[in-house]
Amino acid sequence: MFRTILLLILLVALSYGFWLSPDFKEISAGVAIFLFGMFSLEEGFKSFSGGTLERVLQKSTDKTYKSIGFGILSTTIMQSSSLVSVLTISFLGAGLIGLGQGIGIIFGANIGTTTGAWLVAGLGLKVNIASYAMPMLVFGVILIFQKQKSIKGIGYILAGLGFLFLGIAYMKSGFEAFKASIDLASFAVVGLKGLFIFTGIGIFATVVMQSSHATLVLIITALSSGQISYENALALAIGANIGTTIAAIIGAMGSNIVGKQLAGAHLIFNGITGLIAISSISYLMMGVDYISIYLGIADDDYSLKLALFHTIFNLIGVIVMIPFISKMVVFLEYILKDKVTSNRGFDSAKYLNDSVLELSSTAISSILKETKHLYDNVFEIIAHGINTKRQNIISDKSIDETIKDKYSKEKVDIDEFYNHKIKGIYGEIIEFSTKAQSTTISNEDIERLYSLKLACRGMVEAVKDTKHLQKNLIKYSNSTNRHIQKEYNLIRQGIAELLRSIYIISRTKEEDVVLLLLSKSKVNMEKYDILSNGTLDRLIRADSISDEMATSLMNDSSYAYDISKNLISTAEVIFGDVENLGMAMSKEDIDLILDKKDN
Amino acid sequence: MGIKKFIKRAKEILGLEDEKKESKKKSLKRLLKKLIKRKREICTMLKDKKSKELQEELDIVSLQIKKGKKILHELYKSN
Numbered sequence: 001m002f003r004t005i006l007l008l009i010l011l012v013a014l015s016y017g018f019w020l021s022p023d024f025k026e027i028s029a030g031v032a033i034f035l036f037g038m039f040s041l042e043e044g045f046k047s048f049s050g051g052t053l054e055r056v057l058q059k060s061t062d063k064t065y066k067s068i069g070f071g072i073l074s075t076t077i078m079q080s081s082s083l084v085s086v087l088t089i090s091f092l093g094a095g096l097i098g099l100g101q102g103i104g105i106i107f108g109a110n111i112g113t114t115t116g117a118w119l120v121a122g123l124g125l126k127v128n129i130a131s132y133a134m135p136m137l138v139f140g141v142i143l144i145f146q147k148q149k150s151i152k153g154i155g156y157i158l159a160g161l162g163f164l165f166l167g168i169a170y171m172k173s174g175f176e177a178f179k180a181s182i183d184l185a186s187f188a189v190v191g192l193k194g195l196f197i198f199t200g201i202g203i204f205a206t207v208v209m210q211s212s213h214a215t216l217v218l219i220i221t222a223l224s225s226g227q228i229s230y231e232n233a234l235a236l237a238i239g240a241n242i243g244t245t246i247a248a249i250i251g252a253m254g255s256n257i258v259g260k261q262l263a264g265a266h267l268i269f270n271g272i273t274g275l276i277a278i279s280s281i282s283y284l285m286m287g288v289d290y291i292s293i294y295l296g297i298a299d300d301d302y303s304l305k306l307a308l309f310h311t312i313f314n315l316i317g318v319i320v321m322i323p324f325i326s327k328m329v330v331f332l333e334y335i336l337k338d339k340v341t342s343n344r345g346f347d348s349a350k351y352l353n354d355s356v357l358e359l360s361s362t363a364i365s366s367i368l369k370e371t372k373h374l375y376d377n378v379f380e381i382i383a384h385g386i387n388t389k390r391q392n393i394i395s396d397k398s399i400d401e402t403i404k405d406k407y408s409k410e411k412v413d414i415d416e417f418y419n420h421k422i423k424g425i426y427g428e429i430i431e432f433s434t435k436a437q438s439t440t441i442s443n444e445d446i447e448r449l450y451s452l453k454l455a456c457r458g459m460v461e462a463v464k465d466t467k468h469l470q471k472n473l474i475k476y477s478n479s480t481n482r483h484i485q486k487e488y489n490l491i492r493q494g495i496a497e498l499l500r501s502i503y504i505i506s507r508t509k510e511e512d513v514v515l516l517l518l519s520k521s522k523v524n525m526e527k528y529d530i531l532s533n534g535t536l537d538r539l540i541r542a543d544s545i546s547d548e549m550a551t552s553l554m555n556d557s558s559y560a561y562d563i564s565k566n567l568i569s570t571a572e573v574i575f576g577d578v579e580n581l582g583m584a585m586s587k588e589d590i591d592l593i594l595d596k597k598d599n
Numbered sequence: 600m601g602i603k604k605f606i607k608r609a610k611e612i613l614g615l616e617d618e619k620k621e622s623k624k625k626s627l628k629r630l631l632k633k634l635i636k637r638k639r640e641i642c643t644m645l646k647d648k649k650s651k652e653l654q655e656e657l658d659i660v661s662l663q664i665k666k667g668k669k670i671l672h673e674l675y676k677s678n
Contacts (some may be wrong), residue, residue, distance in 0.1 A: 122627050510633070511629065512630060512633035512637055516659060516660065519659045520656070520659065520665065523655065523659065582666075583627075583630070583663060592660060593658050
């Protein structure tokens with residue numbers, strides 16, 4: 001409601017302003033075109049986020065200095081700290097980077113965003129950039145209409161840059177014309193009062209435009225045409241820096257907890273930096289004058305001086321705050337916690353939140369993590385279902401000992417386990433996958449999502465098969481008939497061995513170990529199938545088991561076969577890269593190995 | 600230059616297409632290297648002592664090496 005009222009007031013105020021002054025209309029159009037350019041630029045860079053950007057981000061954020069460097073570089077290239085923030089929140093949400101690394105990126109982004117001021121002050125105002133904008137827009141729009149994602153992306157970037165340039169040109173000419181009718185410089189306020197008033201205006205303008213970059217460009221163009229004084233421009237720049245955190249907080253309101261924590265870090269950083277800048281503004285101005293001489297910046301080139309001021313005070317902020325990153329992480333994680341709702345033993349999704357939907361790769365990464373979480377629960381249920389202890393399976397104990405050490409004398413209530421630990425997560429994964437699929441996603445990602453969904457379905461089926469298998473498992477593994485007892489214990493042993501293999505696969509980083517264990521498991525699954533290896537026929541012919549036992553064994557070995565098949569397929573999808581490499585063992589491969597063995 | 604050729608050139612310059620193929624090649628090469636090393640180890644062990652399990656592992660490793668080489672060859676051929 002409040003937002004709607006604010007929007008209405010803004011629209012009315014703007015309309016009144018347009019009616020009053022055509023120059024104001026031109027300046028506003030410049031800001032609007034500039035902001036549209038930023039959106040287009042963001043859209044363009046997002047289309048390249050299908051791998052390269054993520055790989056660079058993951059590799060370049062393992063140390064604080066690297067994450068700051070990444071923040072500087074990415075914001076300098078993309079000219080949008082908000083896009084960098086969105087990417088960072090998305091990566092945090094997917095658990096791919098930690099809060100400390102995220103804070104480092106935000107610090108870097110604050111420095112990176114200062115390059116925009118240099119570009120506008122150094123190039124934008126001295127060259128007729130509108131003439132560059134036109135071809136960029138034409139080429140950009142042509143490329144946007146292409147089908148291929150990467151070409152579309154280039155189109156968005158070109159069009160985005162074109163709009164940015166055009167926006168700056170409009171703002172520039174608007175202020176030039178505005179000067180002839182009203183001299184805003186006459187409203188300049190000097191001293192401490194001016195500092196606070198203009199800092200406030202800077203905050204307000206940035207909150208309204210949702211972009212400190214746009215505010216800064218506006219300040220620089222106004223300053224270059226002499227519409228505001230240098231001192232007031234500095235205060236506006238400080239305000240823009242603080243205002244951008246308010247925009248980030250508004251944005252983080254709908255975000256998950258990591259988004260809120262990052263917005264909190266942003267607020268602390270920019271707030272403290274702003275305070276430092278306000279309290280030492282005269283020293284900073286002296287510093288700017290001093291460095292300007294060394295950089296060859298003319299004494300009256302206030303636009304470049306403003307860019308220098310903007311860089312210096314952000315740099316100081318980063319230098320001051322670096323030692324406190326780990327303390328900030330502890331503080332933010334303490335005050336901003338996820339609301340834990342009491343689910344009375346019902347397990348729910350840990351990694352699925354809307355912030356990761358920004359990028360297809362983070363969405364898939366989160367779904368993969370959640371699928372692994374689901375597998376952990378499936379592992380527990382199946383281990384108990386075959387009457388073994390989970391701890392024994394993941395230990396160094398021999399499989400014989402693992403089988404002997406039973407979990408319970410009673411039947412385990414698999415339905416209850418399923419309702420508490422599987423159903424909820426499974427449902428959330430399916431729902432989230434559908435959401436992820438409705439965002440911009442490549443065919444390759446759709447295939448990956450599909451295989452993850454299949455893996456989840458396979459796990460659920462394995463749990464259901466365990467429920468059926470369990471009925472006779474407890475009865476016959478304690479039977480006085482040693483033949484049937486042996487067969488049922490062999491079933492237990494086969495599944496326990498498979499669970500152990502998958503556990504090892506989930507822990508190792510050695511691709512050959514993963515491949516061999518999966519291949520062996522597949523071979524064993526076929527080898528130990530009593531229907532195909534003739535065991536059942538042999539037992540019936542020798543009259544070792546009753547008809548009832550034979551029927552049960554036949555059905556249950558089929559359940560065991562299906563459980564193994566589903567678990568191996570799941571492991572191939574979630575733990576091994578063998579599927580992507582095309583190295584997964586086919587039915588023909590397994591037959592070839594088994595035939596060799598028979599010969 | 601046709602639009603398709605232009606797109607292909609742009610992709611080549613930006614390294615958008617080849618990156619995945621290259622990383623697949625790299626992973627396969629690394630995996631093959633490990634498998635060949637393992638095959639040698641199994642062969643040495645089999646010389647000392649015959650074992651059904653080891654023989655089965657050797658069969659699997661040999662099959663995977665053959666398979667991996669074939670995939671790698673196809674990847675190089677498609678360049």
